Amino acid sequence: MRRIVIGTVLLAACSGGTKMPEKAAAPVARTTTAGALDSLPQVELTGGRLVCLAENGAPCQVQVATANWLADGKYATWEPQKPILIWTPNKTDPEFLGEVGNADSQYNVVMSVAVTPSGYIVLAQANGTAHAIYYNKDRHYTSSMPAPPVSISRARGYTGHIGFYQLIHDAGTDSAAEFEVREVDGPGDTVGISVLKAKLPWLRLRDSRPVVPIPLFPTLPSYAIADDSDIVWTNSDLFNIERRSVNGIARWSLKSDAPGPAITPQELKGLRARVPADDKTRRAAFDSSAAHTGKFMPAASGLLVSPEGRVIVVRAQIPSRDSVGLVLLGTTGEPLGQFKMPTRTRPLLFAGDSLLVQRPGANASSELRWLQLHKP
Numbered sequence: 581m582r583r584i585v586i587g588t589v590l591l592a593a594c595s596g597g598t599k600m601p602e603k604a605a606a607p608v609a610r611t612t613t614a615g616a617l618d619s620l621p622q623v624e625l626t627g628g629r630l631v632c633l634a635e636n637g638a639p640c641q642v643q644v645a646t647a648n649w650l651a652d653g654k655y656a657t658w659e660p661q662k663p664i665l666i667w668t669p670n671k672t673d674p675e676f677l678g679e680v681g682n683a684d685s686q687y688n689v690v691m692s693v694a695v696t697p698s699g700y701i702v703l704a705q706a707n708g709t710a711h712a713i714y715y716n717k718d719r720h721y722t723s724s725m726p727a728p729p730v731s732i733s734r735a736r737g738y739t740g741h742i743g744f745y746q747l748i749h750d751a752g753t754d755s756a757a758e759f760e761v762r763e764v765d766g767p768g769d770t771v772g773i774s775v776l777k778a779k780l781p782w783l784r785l786r787d788s789r790p791v792v793p794i795p796l797f798p799t800l801p802s803y804a805i806a807d808d809s810d811i812v813w814t815n816s817d818l819f820n821i822e823r824r825s826v827n828g829i830a831r832w833s834l835k836s837d838a839p840g841p842a843i844t845p846q847e848l849k850g851l852r853a854r855v856p857a858d859d860k861t862r863r864a865a866f867d868s869s870a871a872h873t874g875k876f877m878p879a880a881s882g883l884l885v886s887p888e889g890r891v892i893v894v895r896a897q898i899p900s901r902d903s904v905g906l907v908l909l910g911t912t913g914e915p916l917g918q919f920k921m922p923t924r925t926r927p928l929l930f931a932g933d934s935l936l937v938q939r940p941g942a943n944a945s946s947e948l949r950w951l952q953l954h955k956p
């Protein structure tokens with residue numbers, strides 16, 4: 581799971597990358613172990629409030645939904661080739677933003693939706709090109725402009741109305757590629773302030789293309805951007821979580837020696853069985869990736885941070901299992917509890933004691949629902 585992220589404040593930095601002075605409080609440093617994580621008390625999940633059910637033409641995402649906070653408790657949800665929906669607290673029906681299509685004023689594949697001082701912005705792709713579409717506060721189209729292209733090594737979006745630019749740098753065939761996240765001022769800003777850099781030892785690139793087989797379970801950093809533009813992140817190889825400011829000042833850390841689950845021969849055999857036996861090319865590619873796969877899966881596969889500062893860590897997603905574990909952390913990184921969800925349930929947003937998810941609902945139709953978390 582890629583960065584399911586939440587954030588709602590303006591970036592407190594200029595696009596030129598100058599770091600602003602900041603008074604540092606003493607960081608909170610915590611440690612834990614695999615045994616302690618596995619022994620955390622259980623967090624109870626209850627049904628909460630239904631947002632929408634994709635039946636009888638009702639407006640609701642039916643495939644893979646994405647969500648982002650807007651303002652005043654509003655949030656947007658979207659999926660490819662479907663209208664963007666804006667949800668308001670205490671209202672059952674959503675508002676629609678823009679139109680689906682291939683014109684400059686329309687979107688087809690939406691990358692991100694955010695609120696601006698004058699209305700809304702949508703980063704989208706249509707006809708193979710990226711563009712930023714602007715709407716006023718009444719959701720009426722006002723303008724559109726080209727945006728930098730998106731690729732496997734270049735992606736951009738918003739968390740709340742904080743812009744981010746995610747890059748994978750080509751360091752040459754003899755050096756590990758580098759993963760980077762920058763907080764930026766808008767869709768045209770490619771400089772911004774770098775808030776995260778991490779080496780990808782398993783990845784070698786040439787012209788943005790892998791030149792060595794990619795492991796079956798690659799370790800990618802997971803991150804989330806908080807209300808004050810802090811970044812919460814993990815390198816994912818171990819259960820190590822850190823929160824730090826946009827200027828690199830540590831807020832808190834939770835460190836452990838806990839790797840992800842061991843990759844068993846049975847797991848690899850089960851995955852290989854999914855590749856058609858008569859497809860020799862795919863079988864060969866699988867075997868090559870398996871040969872470059874390490875002993876452990878990533879310890880974390882995603883993060884959510886609430887406006888209050890609590891964090892949900894999504895643990896490894898094991899292909900042979902029908903559920904995934906999640907760990908709840910407090911505002912300074914203290915482990916509070918754990919719970920599981922079916923793998924077909926996708927967490928989207930986290931606020932207070934509520935978790936917005938997309939999951940199969942009545943008659944297996946897709947639904948969006950706020951679940952309630954009850955701390956032990």
